[in-house]
Amino acid sequence: MADVKVMTEFNLSCPVPRVADDRIVLAHGGGGRLTHQLIEKIFMPAFGNPMLEQRHDGAVLPLEGVGMKTGSRLAFTTDSFVVRPLIFPGGNIGDLAIHGTVNDLAMCGARPLYLSAGFILEEGLAMDTLRTVVASMQQSAAKAGVQLVTGDTKVVDKGKGDGIFVNTSGIGLIEANVKQTIGPSSVQVGDAVIVSGDLGRHGIAILSVREGLEFESPILSDTASVWPAVEALLNAGIEIHCLRDLTRGGLATTLNEIASDRNICIKLEETLIPVQETVQSACEILGLDPLYVANEGRFAVFVPAAQVDAALEVMRKVPVSQESVRVGRVEETPGRTVVLQSRIGGNRVVDMLSGEQLPRIC
Amino acid sequence: MKFLSEYRDQKAADQLAQQIWKKVTRPWTVMEICGGQTHTIVKCGLEDLLPRDITLVHGPGCPVCVTPIDLIDKAVAIARRPEVIFCSFGDMLRVPGSSKSLFDAKAEGADVRIVYSPLDALKLAKSNPDRQVVFFAVGFETTAPANAMAAWQADHDQVENFSQLVSHVLVPPAMEALLSSESCVVQGFLAAGHVCTVMGYEEYFPIAERYRVPIVVTGFEPLDILEGIFMTVSQLEECRHEVENQYVRATRREGNRPAQERITEVFEVVNRQWRGLGEIPASGFQLRGRFQKYDANRRYPSSAEPARESLECISGLILQGIKKPHECPAFAVKCTPENPLGAPMVSSEGACAAYYHYGRRQSHDRIQPELSGTPSR
Numbered sequence: 031m032a033d034v035k036v037m038t039e040f041n042l043s044c045p046v047p048r049v050a051d052d053r054i055v056l057a058h059g060g061g062g063r064l065t066h067q068l069i070e071k072i073f074m075p076a077f078g079n080p081m082l083e084q085r086h087d088g089a090v091l092p093l094e095g096v097g098m099k100t101g102s103r104l105a106f107t108t109d110s111f112v113v114r115p116l117i118f119p120g121g122n123i124g125d126l127a128i129h130g131t132v133n134d135l136a137m138c139g140a141r142p143l144y145l146s147a148g149f150i151l152e153e154g155l156a157m158d159t160l161r162t163v164v165a166s167m168q169q170s171a172a173k174a175g176v177q178l179v180t181g182d183t184k185v186v187d188k189g190k191g192d193g194i195f196v197n198t199s200g201i202g203l204i205e206a207n208v209k210q211t212i213g214p215s216s217v218q219v220g221d222a223v224i225v226s227g228d229l230g231r232h233g234i235a236i237l238s239v240r241e242g243l244e245f246e247s248p249i250l251s252d253t254a255s256v257w258p259a260v261e262a263l264l265n266a267g268i269e270i271h272c273l274r275d276l277t278r279g280g281l282a283t284t285l286n287e288i289a290s291d292r293n294i295c296i297k298l299e300e301t302l303i304p305v306q307e308t309v310q311s312a313c314e315i316l317g318l319d320p321l322y323v324a325n326e327g328r329f330a331v332f333v334p335a336a337q338v339d340a341a342l343e344v345m346r347k348v349p350v351s352q353e354s355v356r357v358g359r360v361e362e363t364p365g366r367t368v369v370l371q372s373r374i375g376g377n378r379v380v381d382m383l384s385g386e387q388l389p390r391i392c
Numbered sequence: 393m394k395f396l397s398e399y400r401d402q403k404a405a406d407q408l409a410q411q412i413w414k415k416v417t418r419p420w421t422v423m424e425i426c427g428g429q430t431h432t433i434v435k436c437g438l439e440d441l442l443p444r445d446i447t448l449v450h451g452p453g454c455p456v457c458v459t460p461i462d463l464i465d466k467a468v469a470i471a472r473r474p475e476v477i478f479c480s481f482g483d484m485l486r487v488p489g490s491s492k493s494l495f496d497a498k499a500e501g502a503d504v505r506i507v508y509s510p511l512d513a514l515k516l517a518k519s520n521p522d523r524q525v526v527f528f529a530v531g532f533e534t535t536a537p538a539n540a541m542a543a544w545q546a547d548h549d550q551v552e553n554f555s556q557l558v559s560h561v562l563v564p565p566a567m568e569a570l571l572s573s574e575s576c577v578v579q580g581f582l583a584a585g586h587v588c589t590v591m592g593y594e595e596y597f598p599i600a601e602r603y604r605v606p607i608v609v610t611g612f613e614p615l616d617i618l619e620g621i622f623m624t625v626s627q628l629e630e631c632r633h634e635v636e637n638q639y640v641r642a643t644r645r646e647g648n649r650p651a652q653e654r655i656t657e658v659f660e661v662v663n664r665q666w667r668g669l670g671e672i673p674a675s676g677f678q679l680r681g682r683f684q685k686y687d688a689n690r691r692y693p694s695s696a697e698p699a700r701e702s703l704e705c706i707s708g709l710i711l712q713g714i715k716k717p718h719e720c721p722a723f724a725v726k727c728t729p730e731n732p733l734g735a736p737m738v739s740s741e742g743a744c745a746a747y748y749h750y751g752r753r754q755s756h757d758r759i760q761p762e763l764s765g766t767p768s769r
Contacts (some may be wrong), residue, residue: 376437
């Protein structure tokens with residue numbers, strides 16, 4: 031800190047060319063003056079809060095005022111974000127990095143409180159891109175009610191990264207009155223499966239940019255914090271058995287994990303599964319199945335059959351989950367299977383994918 | 393959704409299924425030619441709706457499945473050259489060659505890219521003048537016009553750093569090869585709708601006549617396929633063997649003439665090796681005349697060691713409809729999509745992959761549609 035002040039006050043006129051400040055250079059990760067500038071000019075204005083402003087190696091977090099009582103528990107999670115392109119229709123890697131971790135906490139039934147952010151930047155990255163990403167991180171964090179309390183930045187050689195990689199870790203609070211365990215172990219035969227909205231928008235939005243596909247109406251990513259929906263369910267006293275966000279691998283992969291974990295059958299009805307028409311069309315053209323396409327603002331919730339209507343009523347009042355629908359139910363047999371009753375009436379197994387979906391020839 | 397939802401309507405499907413139940417009096421074996429049709433049949437569980445007397449066998453119409461293994465080896469060898477950007481449709485990437493797939497080559501550093509159109513590969517060549525762009529031109533008649541157009545356009549724009557590794561195959565000669573085999577079990581065909589959209593269906597009349605076999609040009613949606621089956625079974629029950637067109641909304645008898653003209657200008661018919669089936673006379677395309685300068689086979693002479701097929705894979709029998717995927721001893725045991733022994737386990741259009749993904753791992757009981765007046769069976 032002190033060093034920096036001295037340097038600027040002296041205003042040395044050195045013949046060495048000034049470092050351009052429109053691109054990331056290796057020295058931005060060197061721990062010296064440029065690192066400092068990056069923190070002060072880009073990160074602090076966006077995320078500044080008393081804990082971050084301690085400028086310490088870690089954050090010391092107050093627990094009073096966040097609802098910590100006997101019986102309440104902490105949830106802790108981490109996630110890394112790599113996405114190409116960095117900025118896509120409906121969002122960018124910054125939104126994703128906040129929402130991804132916030133949603134992971136929400137899926138534990140935890141109110142997201144504090145996040146860390148670790149940036150790995152590639153030499154040559156346009157500073158404007160970083161600003162855009164940081165600005166949306168700031169906005170989505172504010173909207174989700176979380177504070178970014180500690181962070182780190184590294185810069186790698188050009189060609190050794192993909193612009194920006196971000197890791198975020200998060201701490202959330204499970205309130206003392208949330209007694210039940212929320213997770214696959216609580217899923218029971220007879221439970222209803224609800225999804226919080228239409229599927230496949232994020233994956234197709236990314237693909238459309240990556241592959242230069244143009245649709246008449248652009249498909250926007252669904253990236254969003256789903257905590258408000260979970261909070262509403264908890265406040266309404268709905269007995270939540272399991273919550274899962276439908277990110278990589280989509281609904282099909284998530285349900286397969288639960289079915290195989292619990293040795294149960296999850297039976298879906300194709301006609302109930304919500305997919306936007308533009309997304310469905312894009313999937314038809316590319317030979318992809320929207321059940322496997324990634325979402326960034328959608329989750330599945332397992333509730334007792336008797337509480338489906340109540341749960342849907344609550345969820346539909348929250349913007350992020352206003353199009354919630356029941357898509358299926360949990361049955362006993364055949365175990366470890368997800369079965370889909372097709373529109374036509376036949377049944378098929380919805381399997382785990384081996385590798386990524388690949389567009390087919392014709 | 394327009395042009396889709398109306399062909400996926402449950403009520404209409406039940407009615408068609410009911411008509412099929414009424415029509416059928418004895419066992420019939422019908423082959424759907426195209427892998428896209430196989431996919432729909434298995435994905436929608438159509439066999440659940442059909443009487444047990446109808447056996448659907450899955451034909452060789454999966455371009456990924458029939459591309460010979462030595463060509464995959466060649467593709468891998470070309471892709472590994474440092475100057476090459478190798479472009480392919482997505483589902484060719486995972487197909488195993490003798491020892492490697494294109495995905496393996498990509499993981500080892502080869503510049504392998506997925507494109508959605510051969511013209512995208514041509515664009516890539518124009519924007520990378522210091523690299524060689526090679527496009528893996530596989531497929532049936534359906535993809536031939538676009539591939540022909542890419543070569544034509546390259547010639548027109550004088551793009552030198554573009555070439556195609558051509559492995560084009562044709563449906564009618566393969567049908568004849570199947571029908572003339574002594575082990576042929578097929579009594580009627582659902583011809584591939586999109587192949588006929590390009591080529592028309594005049595060339596099927598002599599086949600229907602010579603082998604006395606009904607051929608119904610059929611689409612790809614569940615209702616198309618049920619109607620195609622109904623039309624085929626009706627012919628069989630009535631001892632007819634005609635060429636009929638179920639897919640009237642997309643296919644005309646003469647096909648797409650401008651597309652055919654472009655194909656004939658760029659390609660000539662040659663004998664082709666089919667993976668699993670062997671060589672079939674006059675069953676493929678290669679670049680002709682002035683377009684041969686875009687032939688990657690000529691640009692990169694082969695130096696590969698002889699190709700090795702898995703001894704356990706029975707894909708040949710499966711592509712001929714003699715065996716069903718789950719009748720293969722290796723199916724879902726040694727051969728899985730993660731570790732495929734043969735190509736039909738790889739492509740989304742491959743019969744083995746369709747059976748694996750959609751849970752057809754053993755025979756299923758048929759569910760008769762619950763409609764009044766359905767004859768019990």
